[in-house]
Amino acid sequence: MLGFSFYLTDPLDDKAENYFMNMSENGFKLVFTSAHIPEENHSQTSSKILQLYELTQKYNLQLMIDTDRDSMKYLPKNIFPGSGLRLDDGFSPIDISELSQNIPLALNASTLNKQLYNELVKQNFNQANVQAWHNYYPRPETGLDAAWLKQKNEWLHSIGFKTQAFIPGDMNLRGPLHDGLPTLESQRHQNLLASYIELKKLATDTVVIGDPALSTDMQSALHDYVQRKMIKLHLESFSDESVKSVICNSIMENRPDVARDVIRVNGSRQIIKDSVIDTTPISSKIRSPGSVTVDNSDYGRYEGELQIVKTELPEDPKVNVIAQVVQSDLCLLNSIGSSGLFYFSDQEEKD
Structure with missing residues (x-):
């Protein structure tokens, strides 16, 4: 209660x-x-x-x-x-x-x-x-x-x-x-x-x-x-406005097989394929905890996979960083378990 x-x-x-x-x-x-x-x-x-x-x-x-x-x-x-x-x-x-x-x-x-x-x-x-x-x-x-x-x-x-x-x-x-x-x-x-x-x-x-x-x-x-x-995660540092319009306020689900390092959005490859998000490779960067990423065209069949990074990972030219979970919400990532539901919200709307 x-x-x-x-x-x-x-x-x-x-x-x-x-x-x-x-x-x-x-x-x-x-x-x-x-x-x-x-x-x-x-x-x-x-x-x-x-x-x-x-x-x-x-x-x-x-x-x-x-x-x-x-x-x-x-x-x-x-x-x-x-x-x-x-x-x-x-x-x-x-x-x-x-x-x-x-x-x-x-x-x-x-x-x-x-x-x-x-x-x-x-x-x-x-x-x-x-x-x-x-x-x-x-x-x-x-x-x-x-x-x-x-x-x-x-x-x-x-x-x-x-x-x-x-x-x-x-x-x-x-x-x-x-x-x-x-x-x-x-x-x-x-x-x-x-x-x-x-x-x-x-x-x-x-x-x-x-x-x-x-x-x-x-x-x-x-x-x-x-x-x-269902867990609400606030995002900032979007790579562009198209990202915000596609991934915010839609209910997403972690895969049932929980990965150690990342949250893998179930069905995301098709979601991204059908969206306006560009999967052309961009300059890679270190993936800090809370980085929201999409696998780009260099990742072959994984192209379009949407993930949230749970622990710091190195740069990967096959992975584009498209947004960032705000610092105060990072503690929620480990609460998203097998088939766990969550959604993204724009931090500016909160402010």
């Missing part, structure tokens, strides 16, 4: 509603907010949460409200259908059990241990209503270790909990530090699609955008991967 964050200090205006609508259309199912961020003014918390709840209902989104025991007094008296609480400090096993009978809950995954779990079982908590959520970490160098997260998630799965973690946004990073809100430190400045893929491999069920904004480009990239396991 995919989720995103909205913070109570931000206005619930037409811009916010448009963002909620776009996120819902791109497959996001959950909205996270917090009622106990120290720097926030709590005088309007209850009314703001009511407004936020109405907006999430309009776009069929689940609302999860982060709260500690002291901040519960700022919440509306009734927790509405379709919403739940992410519990932080101050809740006893008895409190958790009572709340779990009626509403969805999320417990702090980092502090949920065997002792607490056994106490919850003794209190007959409704585990079907309870998940385990990791924190985000605004201060650089304090995010979690990936190996530790995987180990923790696997243990949580073994006792029946679904898990969650955060990745940063790519616009309007939240203050006061403005350095991203990831769960994993290694993902603070990493490609967000790569971060999502990594968290899924680390046994994470739900991924939430921690920062308050996500670009439309990344919305579509995450949507395409979640729906079809």
Whole structure:
């Protein structure tokens, strides 16, 4: 599942509603907010949460409200259908059990241990209503270790909990530090699609955008991967405009027999043959990682084969370099496996 964050200090205006609508259309199912961020003014918390709840209902989104025991007094008296609480400090096993009978809950995954779990079982908590959520970490160098997260998630799965973690946004990073809100430190400045893929491999069920904004480009990239396991790659340095018009925005497939050094586009020789791309040999160059290449007429029956280079390869006069995957997307190449789907997008359109 995919989720995103909205913070109570931000206005619930037409811009916010448009963002909620776009996120819902791109497959996001959950909205996270917090009622106990120290720097926030709590005088309007209850009314703001009511407004936020109405907006999430309009776009069929689940609302999860982060709260500690002291901040519960700022919440509306009734927790509405379709919403739940992410519990932080101050809740006893008895409190958790009572709340779990009626509403969805999320417990702090980092502090949920065997002792607490056994106490919850003794209190007959409704585990079907309870998940385990990791924190985000605004201060650089304090995010979690990936190996530790995987180990923790696997243990949580073994006792029946679904898990969650955060990745940063790519616009309007939240203050006061403005350095991203990831769960994993290694993902603070990493490609967000790569971060999502990594968290899924680390046994994470739900991924939430921690920062308050996500670009439309990344919305579509995450949507395409979640729906079809299709990876979006941005290109630059086209050899000419004909290349851009032929290879961008068309769904491509890696061959089922995965090559070590390159991604080989299935059926590309016929695609290039039927296109306006020139396969006359041009000046050869070193093929750096992310180089998009086409075999030229000197390669005989391989003429027209389209490839993406995964590791640095030497110059080859039989191979034309026609474009380049942008640096930030290179980490996605190894995620394109057997018969893996992907498509190219012009970097200028993203900018």
